[in-house]
Structure formats: C-alpha cells, structure tokens
Amino acid sequence: MADTQPFTVLIVGGGLVGSLASLYFARRGWNVQVYEKRLDPRTDPTPSGRSINLALSVRGISALQEVGVDEAILKTAIPMKGRMIHSLDGELTSQPYGVFGEHINSIDRKLLNEHLLNSADALSNVHTHFEHEMTQCDFDSKAVSFMKIDGTKVTVKADLIIGADGAYSRVRQQMMRKVRMDFSQEYIDHEWVELTIPPRKDGSYAMNPNHLHIWPRQTFMMIALPNTDKSFTVTLFMPRDKFQSVRTESDLIRFFESTFPDAVPLIGLDLLVGEYFKNPKGSLVSIKCSPYHYQDRCVIIGDAAHAMVPFYGQGMNCGFEDIQALDEFISTHLSVAAPSGSTSPSPLAIGEALKAYSASRHKDLVKINDLAMHNYVEMRSDVTKVGYLLRKKLEAA
Ligand code: FAD
Secondary structure, three states, X not given: OOOOOOOEEEEEOOOHHHHHHHHHHHOOOOEEEEEOOOOOOOOOOOOOOOOOEEEEOHHHHHHXXXXXXXXXXXXXXXXXXXXXXXXXXXXXXXXXXXXXOOOEXXXXXXXXXXXXXXXXXXXXXXXXXXOEEEEEEEOOOOEEEEEEOOOOEEEEEOOEEEEOOOOOOHHHHHXXXXXXXXXXXXXXXXXXXXXXEOOOOOOOOOOOOOEEEEEEOOOOEEEEEEOOOOOEEEEEEEEHHHHHHOOOHHHHHHHHHHHOOOHHHHHOHHHHHHHHHHOOOEEEEEEEEEOOEEOOOEEEOOHHHHOOOHHHOOHHHHHHHHHHHHHXXXXXXXXXXXXXXOOOOOHHHHHHXXXXXXXXXXXXXXXXXXXXXXXXXXXXXXXXHHHHHHHHHHHHO
C-alpha cells in the first residue's frame, strides 16, 4: 500500500547552507520544512553581524549549479582574478590566481541568502518558518521543539532532521547526547572587524575591483573584497591584545597611518573612526567533530559540522559541497533499496547513506579545516615572500 504521509525533512537553520540544502531535498519531492531563529533577512533591515561579502569558489559554484541557481547568483558576483598585495610603502603587487583567468568571486552574503530563500519559497514542497528557535530534538520520537519569538512553543514531527544551524549548533549539542561524538573546538587569539572603502566621488571603485586586496603585516593583516555598489568591504584581522591596545581615536589614526598608510585616504578618517569603534569585533573558531549523523534521523552540515577560520575562504564553499556529497550518498543508497509501492525512502537506506557520508567526508573536512588555519600565515606573511620573489624575477628578466 502506498504511503499517505510525504517523507518530511526538517532543516534547522535558514542561513546559506540550510537554504541551499532545502533545494536539494525538494528535488526528491519530499516535504521540506526550514526553521530559522532570525527574522526573515528579506524583510529585516538590521545587519546580521556576519561578514558582508564572501569569496565564492568553484567548490561552491558546482553545488549551486546542480540545482540551477548558479547563473543568477554569479550575475551579482565580482570576479577576483588574483591577490593585490599592498606593501607598507604603498607599492602594489598583483599575484594572479592562474594563467588561464582562474578566479574566485566576491559575493554579497545577504543577496546570496535571499536568492536561495526566494528559490526555496518558489517550490510548493518547501516551507520556510522564521523567528523559530530550535530548543530540543527528540530523535527517537522524531519530534523537534521550537520557541517562537512571542515566547510560545511548538513541536513538530520530521523523518529526517538536518542541522544547518552554524558553529554553535544546538542540533549538534542534542546529537551529542545520543552519539559517541568526538568533538574539538579551538578559538584562535585573533579577532576581526569590518570597515568600508567607499566609492570615489565620481562613483567609481577606489581600487582595482578584480582583486582580493591584502595588506600583509606579518603577525596580522587586512583584506578588502569588492561590492557591486563600487565600495569594498575591508576586514582587519588582528590579535585580541592589539585590538585592545587601540583604545582612542588618536591610537587608531596613529596605528593606521603607520601600518596601512595607503588605506587611510581610501577609507577616510571619519568613516574609519566611526566604523572601527562601532562595528562588532568577531571571534574566530575552528570546530571538528565526528560522526556527523545519528542513525537515519539526523545529520549536521556546514559550520555546524566543521566551522573553520576564514583564511582559506572555504567555510561556506565546503558547506555547499557537504550538501552535494550527502545528496550523492542518498541517491546511491536509495537506488538499491527502494521498496516497491512506497513513495517514502526506506529508513535503512537513509541510515546507510548518512553513515557512509559521515565516514567518507570526515577526512576531507579535517584537511580543509587545517589548511584554513595554515593559510592565515600564508596571507599575512608568506605572500610577501612570493611578491619579493616575483619582483626579483621581473627585475632579472
Ligand atoms: P550560518 O551562516 O551560521 O547559518 C546558520 C543559521 O542557523 C543562522 O541563520 C542562524 O540564525 C540559524 N540558527 C542557529 N541556531 C538556530 C536554532 N537553534 N534554531 C533555528 N535556527 C538557528 N566562507 C567562504 O566560503 N568564503 C569566504 O570568503 C568566507 N569569508 C568569511 C569571513 C568571515 C569574517 C567569517 C567569520 C566567515 C567567513 N566564511 C567564508 C565562512 C562562512 O561565513 C560560513 O562557513 C557560512 O556562513 C556557514 O554557513 P551555515 O549556513 O553553515 O551557518
């Protein structure tokens, strides 16, 4: 006899990874419910407090491509064909990423999230719910509880729970009560703050927009990525005690004039002072855990499974790749186990797919997490050695 209830996937977290995951599960005709604790970003004017733009690379694009959202998203992206190194004396050195025009893409986080949510809302079997904070998962009775913004509680049933609720994942916490999960978390001693280089008076970009700009200063660095409104979002990464030593306006101006002299006129003193003291300072955490699943009931993806420091520009890209990898395992296991007459996937096949995903994905995620940590040294220091070598080569030619 055919099942009457559609198989329900409940995704906790409507951020970048959760919203893309909904498109993948919807393709299977399953009932997809996305629950997000924040307000709907499409109607909420307050900034999220997260980084404003991101580097989208081929790893992430491939996952977007599979559900047909890549072209529209890439229309809003700015290609960055190399790094532009800003030395202390203002000299600029371009380091192309490749000789065949290989590039990464600067993309607006909010626009990307909104595009994915709009794509999800366009599907009749995806339902998005905002202002719902997940408080508890009872995996055995398949019940997930939420606190709504007005303080009321709701509990809903789901066949499969996806934890896409970020680095401080509550789904992961709940899973740890059931699973012998290895877990490690490391805060690095560096924080970040975002600043802005506005467009020039004539409305044009103040620097070359097709580069990821880096001011490497050995033990810390500043970077800038272009935005479509002709501004750049600048991120200063520094040790906590260095942030704490810059207490007053004059400390800040002295520090910038001696450390990033060419950036001062580009940002402008008023904006620099305003944003540096007003904008939140973010911490940087690296999280590793294993396994990522519990039976046929739950799996964590994205930062919930592998938050990494941002220096390799791969956190979101890897989260997107998680979805693609998970989807492949589900397809493989369902194709050999589809019970006749049933529209619902077999729990056994789902369980096997999650188990295989967990086992195969872990090695890659640990590696990229480590590479991300290592790339901070590359960006803040080693790039200057490359620059030096390149210059020498050109001088000799
Ligand atoms: P999140 O973006 O954290 O989304 C999780 C969602 O879950 C949020 O919307 C949250 O509100 C919701 N949520 C949390 N708890 C609950 C709950 N209990 N109930 C319901 N909802 C909940 N990555 C790149 O690939 N390229 C880059 O260039 C890049 N640059 C970065 C720069 C900085 C400064 C930082 C900090 C990170 C950067 N990253 C980059 C990493 C990237 O931001 C993350 O990897 C990405 O946001 C992870 O997406 P996610 O959906 O897994 O998690």
